[in-house]
Amino acid sequence: MTIRTEPRRTSTAPSSPVRDAPEPLLATPGILTPGRARAYPLRREGPAKLTGEARYADDLVFPGAWYGATVRSTDAHARLVGFERDDAFDWSEVVVVTAADILGENIVSLISDDQPVLVPVGGEIMHHAEPLALIAAPDRATVAAARRRLKPVTQPLPPVFDPEASDHVFAHYEIARGDFDAGFADAHLVLEGEYRVGHQEQLYIENNAMIAVPEPDGGITVHGSLQCPYYVHKAMKRALRLDDRGARVVQAETGGGFGGKEEYPSILALHAALLARACRKPVRMIYDRHEDIAATTKRHPAIVRHRTAVAADGTLLAQDVEVVMDGGAYCTLTPVVLSRGALHAGGPYRCPNVRIRARATRTNTPPNGAFRGFGAPQTEFAAETHLNRIADALRLSPLEIRRRNAYREGDTTPTGQVLRESVAAHEVLERAAEAAELEGVRDRTARGRAEREGSGTIPSSPLHTTSARRAHGIGLALAWHGAGFTGSGEVKLASVSSVELTSEGTIRILTASTEMGQGTKTIFPQLVARELGVSSGEVEIAPQDTAFVPDSGPTVASRTAMVVGGLLIKAARKLRARVEEATGRPFADAYAEHGQATGGLRVDERFEPYPGIEFDDATYTGDAYPAFGWASCVAEVDVDLDTGELAVTDVVAVDDVGRVIHPILAEGQVEGGTLQAVGYATIEEMKVRDGRYLNDRLATYLIPTALDAPRITALLVEAPFSLAPHGAKGVGELPMDVGAPAVVAAIADATGAWITALPATPERILAALAGGNRLEPEPESPLGATVDAPIAGGTDPAPEHATDPQPFRAPTDPEERTNGGVRTFDNEPDPDASDR
Amino acid sequence: MTTYRFTLNEEPVEVDAPGMRRLLDLLREDLALTGTKEGCGEGECGACSVLVDGQVVDACLVPVCQVDGAVVRTVEGLGVRRPDGSVALDALQQAFLEAGGAQCGICTPGMLIAARAHLDAGGRTNDDAIREAIAGNLCRCTGYTKIVEAIQLAAGSRA
Numbered sequence: 004m005t006i007r008t009e010p011r012r013t014s015t016a017p018s019s020p021v022r023d024a025p026e027p028l029l030a031t032p033g034i035l036t037p038g039r040a041r042a043y044p045l046r047r048e049g050p051a052k053l054t055g056e057a058r059y060a061d062d063l064v065f066p067g068a069w070y071g072a073t074v075r076s077t078d079a080h081a082r083l084v085g086f087e088r089d090d091a092f093d094w095s096e097v098v099v100v101t102a103a104d105i106l107g108e109n110i111v112s113l114i115s116d117d118q119p120v121l122v123p124v125g126g127e128i129m130h131h132a133e134p135l136a137l138i139a140a141p142d143r144a145t146v147a148a149a150r151r152r153l154k155p156v157t158q159p160l161p162p163v164f165d166p167e168a169s170d171h172v173f174a175h176y177e178i179a180r181g182d183f184d185a186g187f188a189d190a191h192l193v194l195e196g197e198y199r200v201g202h203q204e205q206l207y208i209e210n211n212a213m214i215a216v217p218e219p220d221g222g223i224t225v226h227g228s229l230q231c232p233y234y235v236h237k238a239m240k241r242a243l244r245l246d247d248r249g250a251r252v253v254q255a256e257t258g259g260g261f262g263g264k265e266e267y268p269s270i271l272a273l274h275a276a277l278l279a280r281a282c283r284k285p286v287r288m289i290y291d292r293h294e295d296i297a298a299t300t301k302r303h304p305a306i307v308r309h310r311t312a313v314a315a316d317g318t319l320l321a322q323d324v325e326v327v328m329d330g331g332a333y334c335t336l337t338p339v340v341l342s343r344g345a346l347h348a349g350g351p352y353r354c355p356n357v358r359i360r361a362r363a364t365r366t367n368t369p370p371n372g373a374f375r376g377f378g379a380p381q382t383e384f385a386a387e388t389h390l391n392r393i394a395d396a397l398r399l400s401p402l403e404i405r406r407r408n409a410y411r412e413g414d415t416t417p418t419g420q421v422l423r424e425s426v427a428a429h430e431v432l433e434r435a436a437e438a439a440e441l442e443g444v445r446d447r448t449a450r451g452r453a454e455r456e457g458s459g460t461i462p463s464s465p466l467h468t469t470s471a472r473r474a475h476g477i478g479l480a481l482a483w484h485g486a487g488f489t490g491s492g493e494v495k496l497a498s499v500s501s502v503e504l505t506s507e508g509t510i511r512i513l514t515a516s517t518e519m520g521q522g523t524k525t526i527f528p529q530l531v532a533r534e535l536g537v538s539s540g541e542v543e544i545a546p547q548d549t550a551f552v553p554d555s556g557p558t559v560a561s562r563t564a565m566v567v568g569g570l571l572i573k574a575a576r577k578l579r580a581r582v583e584e585a586t587g588r589p590f591a592d593a594y595a596e597h598g599q600a601t602g603g604l605r606v607d608e609r610f611e612p613y614p615g616i617e618f619d620d621a622t623y624t625g626d627a628y629p630a631f632g633w634a635s636c637v638a639e640v641d642v643d644l645d646t647g648e649l650a651v652t653d654v655v656a657v658d659d660v661g662r663v664i665h666p667i668l669a670e671g672q673v674e675g676g677t678l679q680a681v682g683y684a685t686i687e688e689m690k691v692r693d694g695r696y697l698n699d700r701l702a703t704y705l706i707p708t709a710l711d712a713p714r715i716t717a718l719l720v721e722a723p724f725s726l727a728p729h730g731a732k733g734v735g736e737l738p739m740d741v742g743a744p745a746v747v748a749a750i751a752d753a754t755g756a757w758i759t760a761l762p763a764t765p766e767r768i769l770a771a772l773a774g775g776n777r778l779e780p781e782p783e784s785p786l787g788a789t790v791d792a793p794i795a796g797g798t799d800p801a802p803e804h805a806t807d808p809q810p811f812r813a814p815t816d817p818e819e820r821t822n823g824g825v826r827t828f829d830n831e832p833d834p835d836a837s838d839r
Numbered sequence: 840m841t842t843y844r845f846t847l848n849e850e851p852v853e854v855d856a857p858g859m860r861r862l863l864d865l866l867r868e869d870l871a872l873t874g875t876k877e878g879c880g881e882g883e884c885g886a887c888s889v890l891v892d893g894q895v896v897d898a899c900l901v902p903v904c905q906v907d908g909a910v911v912r913t914v915e916g917l918g919v920r921r922p923d924g925s926v927a928l929d930a931l932q933q934a935f936l937e938a939g940g941a942q943c944g945i946c947t948p949g950m951l952i953a954a955r956a957h958l959d960a961g962g963r964t965n966d967d968a969i970r971e972a973i974a975g976n977l978c979r980c981t982g983y984t985k986i987v988e989a990i991q992l993a994a995g996s997r998a
Contacts, residue, residue: 045936052944053932055874055914059945062873206979208878208886209945258876258945259979292879520943520980667939667985674982675942701879701977709970709983717984 043665044539047524048256060212060228060255065285068214069098071278072146073288074136074153075298079164079367079694081128081157083135089152097149098281100137102126105277107244111270112237115173115334118370120242120273128157130332130369131695132298134270139278139286162367162694166329167306169364173330174338176345178359178623180417186321186356190312194393198309198385199760202689202696203302203682205374206706207519209258210295211267215275216285222249223276229268230260231557232515236549238269243276254547257519261679262373264519265559266335267299296699300372301689303340303363304329307348307385312356317397317404319354326361326382331370337363340371342489344378346627347740349417350386351428351483352408357417368694373559375679376739379484384761387480387744392757400445401479401748402436409481419624422631425732427659427722431635432481434718439637439655444477448752451475474642478748481635482741485628486661486724486732487562490618493629498556499609500570502531502578506603508595510535511543513605514555516567518547521735522668523563529664530568530729534575536591553607561632561733564664565724566610572728574608581606613726630724632737633659636677638713638745642753647765647772651681651713651746659720661732666719672734673717680742682707688762843907847872848916858904862896863887865903866913874914874948878977885976888949889913895956895975914948917955931955931993940989942980950976954990964994 051057076083086101088094102109102123111118122128122135135155140146163169187193213227223243229235232252239250252272257264271288278286290298305328312321326348330337345361394404409428415421436442455471487493501513512531518524528542535542545551555567579590581604586593598604618625639653656677663669686705690697698704723730743761751757756771840855847870856865866872866889878886880899887898890912891905918926928936931954941947950973957972958964969990970983978986 046939046941048944049936049941050928050932052941052947053914053928053935053951054918054926055872055948057944058873059876061877062867064871207943207945208884208977208979209876209943210878257943259943261979292881292884522942671939671942671981671985674984675980676982678982679979700881701883702881706977706979708974708977709987710974712970712983714966715982715984 043667044525044529046522046668047528047544048518057256059209059258060214060226061289063214063226063255065214065216065287068285068287069139069141069278069282070143070146071137071139071275071286071288072150073134073274073294074138074150074155076122076128076131076133076135076155076157078128078157078159079131080160080162082160083122083124083126083128084156084158085124086136087154087156092149092152094149096145097138097140098278099149099153100277100281104281105242107242110241111273112241113234113266113269113335114338118270118333118335120270120277127160130367132369133332134274137274137278139282164366164368164694166304166327166364166366169366171365173334173363173365174341175362176342176359176623178345178417179357180419181321181356183321183323183356183358187312189314189320191315192393192396193310193312194389194396195310196308196389196392197759198307198388199305200381200384201304201761202371202691203374203687204296204689204704205259205261205263206704207259207261207263210290210292211264211271211299212255212289213268213271213275214285214287215272215279217279217283220249222251223279224251224253225272225276226253226255227268227272228257228264229254230257230264230517230519230559231268232517232547232549233554234266234557235269235272238273239276242273243280248550250549252549254517257517260519261375262377262559263299265373265557267372292701293699296704297696298369300335300370300374302374303337303371303378303381305344305381307382309385309389311389311393313393313397315397317394317399317407319352319408321356322349322354322358324348324359324386326359328361328363328378328381329366329368329371330363331366331368333370335370335372337371339489340373340378342378343485344382346418346485346489347379347483348382348386350383350390351410351481351633352390353410353414354408354417359417366694368691369696375676376736377560379482379736379740380680380683380743383482383740384743384747387482387741388747388757388759391478391744391748391751395751400442402432402441405432405479405481410483416627418627420626425630425661425722425724427633427720428481428483430722431633431657431659431720434720435635435637435655435657436479438657438716438718439477439639439653441477441479441637444639445752448476452755472644474644474753475639476642476749476751476753477637477639478745478750478752479635479637480741480744480748482737483631483633484561484737484740486630486632487566487628488560490620490627493562493566493610494612496556497610498567498570499553499607500555500567500574501553501605501607502571502574503605504578504582504594504598504603506598508598509543510537510541510594511545512571513545513552514567514571515547515549515552516555516563517558519558521563521672522665523558525668526564526568526664527571531571531575534572535579535594536589537594561735561737563733564731565661565727565733568664568729568731569727570608570610574606577606577608578604616726629726630661630732632661632732632734633722634737634741636738636741636745638681638742638749640746640749640753642750642768644772647768649685649750649763649765649768651685653716654681654713654742654745655716655718656738656742657718657720658734658737659722659732660734660737661724661727662721662730663719664729664731669719669734670717673719673738674715676735676738677715677717677742678707678712680739681713681746683761684743684746685762686711686764688764841904843903845906845908846910848912854903856903859902861899862889862901862903862906863898866898872913872915876945876948878945883977884946885949885953886946888952888976890952890956893956893959895953912952914951917951931958931990934989934993935986938989938992939985940981946976946978950978950986954993958990958994964991
């Protein structure tokens, strides 16, 4: 696998704009070859992870700790009347906490104050698996027994499951540009389409986990698996009535997050802390997989409708996009997810007349929240699939239609943002097409389709199979991803990061940015060491503990390398200048002695707005993001024409990340994000019935194994962002936006059938092959002709049509534990059969 | 409670435990070897993979009574013991470190165990064979590319 860290033109590429680039940062320009790892620092915490010494939350030992558990609702919508305790049980051995025991506000602090820590008696249960009460006991068997003997009493209320039928709107946005009607009046072709995506589970391999420790002074310290120490800190202060020092949050080694540990750990920390206060012992709350899937946040399901006007040559004239997201029962981060989804909904294309209307509503399903990509994967799947269908209708190649429409420097986005620099849409597009030999493969797949034409085995299918049992296809997609927080988010946050020369004469980084696998602890010392002229091994990194580190913001939105990394570089430059000024010697020679002699020196760097970047939240106009990352993906698939089974065989992913800080870590982000996108496209499907996830186990919610995974070729492109001192734009989310539409395009290339609802399961593929989704416009459609795609009908085998009423139910699912007509949310093994 | 004796990371151990206690809990809670992780508790994710008599098993599915007299190896037993008692990374661990095979690290112990068993059994080192060998171990971070590369790198350095 080759990384080229210098932008390189291809023969077909448009000329790259001249960039006033910062000087190369760390990567040696040129082609990097295997063995290159030695040129970069090795993963800082790698050895601990490789030997089993790394301590994740469940590995931490607190002598005398009790075990906590959550009593959850089995209703999707109900009034909580009270609790029935089994009098035969010895309740003196356990502590039970309800909403009445909350000292502070019964609120999980986030954007809106709608979510309670625990539903109060008399209050409304808003979703299945909602926390109603908490129990702790000295051992697991006792806590499990107690949970079975505490039964919520409820009065059912009518639930709402359809986001389009809900009248409770969490957020709505309208983005408008140009003369909308005029765009449609001039059209050669108008194409409409509707696209649907469902829930996706983050499925970090380490479940959510938190341990709360009561301190002698009345404070509470939590140790947990989390992305955002200061989110948890704020939530603790409000609900537990603690001050800044009383609430303390310490990140344990974290086994993956992907957004799933962005906001959820707040409620878990509150639960553990409430129990710890009640029993005056450390309390462990370690979710098992079933509880984690059943109760924690997912990617928002969405319905996206496009109506697009194009000229005969494929030039976009007008886009009308409607986005509806299902927020679930509480607001969580939904307004921000929706915002990012809406801002990316047109795709990375120039279009003079645009209207994007987006809303997110409340349903009685578990709350949806952050997941890598944060709204953009949903809307960009729709935008890309729609554009590919337009190309199909115009008999244009997917590469050619993108060449004609993709953003270039100087273009204006729907919010009126002029893309002044760092626009690599064409570069990633051409690189991906070239590396995957897109046009050559397309010639072969077209011949395959032609050979199969005319002799069919699938009744009424437009696809005719002759003797071929498999069809190969290749698909292309392009994406953009706004770097860092949306709009004025970063300015409001005003995060702080620090570099310190300690009194011991060592260099230490202080940030709240967490390591969850992406490489924070490796790239930060690398960036700081470079500025100070020392080796990265000389730079320590302070633990992510709110008692020690400043609030450098949450570890989200691909902002760590760009924003926090940028602050650290500025802090390091100041530190170096001060030490060199005071000593008259190079920093590297002087720092140890100077720190010891002077008692140390610390530089706190606070975020300052990027000059010239402005966004108006009221009108939704201006610079939605300081810069964008750009990504292109080419996927190849084999489709089994008898079973609809799909294999994604190869993926080329080309991502522009501004500047590559550490090629191995950056490639790892691209490869991992690409596979999550392939899973989203193919097998990851959350079945929901009556507001409850049916396949809430790892045996039934599937993620790709090494055998399911395609061969992924990751290529990195650098189009630096001049206002970040190192040019980096972030990498985490970008690959998640672009994989799914490439896979769906490849299925269409193989079979001629468009899948418009994710995931592209064999059932959906067979339904599409049977004629649901073929789009066959007249090649010479008259001016203004409208091609309506019959998308809504026939392709979506909704769960209620399945012959097996609960095809994904595992043997120990809650509903099988029905006892006396009362359903319990209970996943504990039978205590009599377990020694735990 | 019953007494069970087995070899753990080349040391003899004797434990008093209920026979149906999960090997995973025995390792993590009774013997404080927390390198072996729990991801699902039902044999799907492979995070708790350990070697029992050279075979990869999910420690969440194996009761203690089944390892009586067996040779058990966990991630803590993979490193190379130096004469002074310290432990250095072995070739496989070093390859994971250099190739970027570990990200969040939670699947890594199980992944190393599966890879170790494959290499020790003289398994083929082409891409397909390695993917087959680690197909029971889920990773959500890497896309598997660098894990496969790491195992191939280790196989090369071993030869």
